[in-house]
Amino acid sequence: MPNPREIRRRIRSVRNMSQITRAMEMVSAAKMRRAQQRVLASRPYSERLQGVIADLAALNVDPEAAGAFPLLEQREVRRSAVILITLTAGLTGALNSNLIRRASRYVVSEAGVPVEVVVAGKKGRDFMVRTRQDVVAEFIGLGDSPSLQDVRPIADVALQDFVTGKVDAVYVVFARFVNTLAQVPDVRQILPIVRPTEAGIYTDYIFEPSPAAVLQSLLPRFVEIQVYQALLESIASEHSARMVAMRNASQNARDLVADLSLSYNKARQAQITREVSEIAAGANALGG
Numbered sequence: 001m002p003n004p005r006e007i008r009r010r011i012r013s014v015r016n017m018s019q020i021t022r023a024m025e026m027v028s029a030a031k032m033r034r035a036q037q038r039v040l041a042s043r044p045y046s047e048r049l050q051g052v053i054a055d056l057a058a059l060n061v062d063p064e065a066a067g068a069f070p071l072l073e074q075r076e077v078r079r080s081a082v083i084l085i086t087l088t089a090g091l092t093g094a095l096n097s098n099l100i101r102r103a104s105r106y107v108v109s110e111a112g113v114p115v116e117v118v119v120a121g122k123k124g125r126d127f128m129v130r131t132r133q134d135v136v137a138e139f140i141g142l143g144d145s146p147s148l149q150d151v152r153p154i155a156d157v158a159l160q161d162f163v164t165g166k167v168d169a170v171y172v173v174f175a176r177f178v179n180t181l182a183q184v185p186d187v188r189q190i191l192p193i194v195r196p197t198e199a200g201i202y203t204d205y206i207f208e209p210s211p212a213a214v215l216q217s218l219l220p221r222f223v224e225i226q227v228y229q230a231l232l233e234s235i236a237s238e239h240s241a242r243m244v245a246m247r248n249a250s251q252n253a254r255d256l257v258a259d260l261s262l263s264y265n266k267a268r269q270a271q272i273t274r275e276v277s278e279i280a281a282g283a284n285a286l287g288g
Contacts, residue, residue: 007264018253025246032239039236056215071219079114083172085234086121092241100127102185103173155224162191174230175237183237190226
């Protein structure tokens, strides 16, 4: 059994670590609230934009104009691209590993065609380079509060490769934020844009200069919003996962301190008992 001094030193170390994890939990909770507000605020915009595109696509029924909208072109997939959005830091439990595993499953088994990878985040970049995947672009250091301007270069890579025919489909792998305790690795197709089936909300509006011109300018914007939405979802998922992980770490530290305190009391009691026995033995020897 360790001596009381060693146990006391370990208790002090665990308590110091608990203070660190508690502070990290509070920081992540504050960041999570801000990130969650941004996610919830961006979802209605994305849904409304999708509704506008649905109506504009319904109004543009001229078959000869179909070639003017290459982002809507459905073609045979001979090569695809995946945008992998991973977390910027660790201490998030298994979320980063789950994201990388989900992307790997798509690249290796689900795609069925050669896949090029665009990575946003150091963790995903390191894994894809280490496994010798076809990484065509990487974006590191986007931070906790990226703007649409920061995300536009990621979308531009996907748009350029799709329009030029280098790839025939583009997917994004990200951590979909469900709630504080649930973050789900998800794969979403962003190119070609699937024509929404629900229309009729904006068909009574007059579009200037024309519905086709408005649709032409909105389609790239819609792709950018999809990538931006995925990045916001991943950031909110990151802070939620880290907050939960730090909370669990703090609780485990408290449990460990309780166990160590019990061990310390037992060791201290054994030491006192041994000292009393030695004193008693010495007194008996002197008396004899």
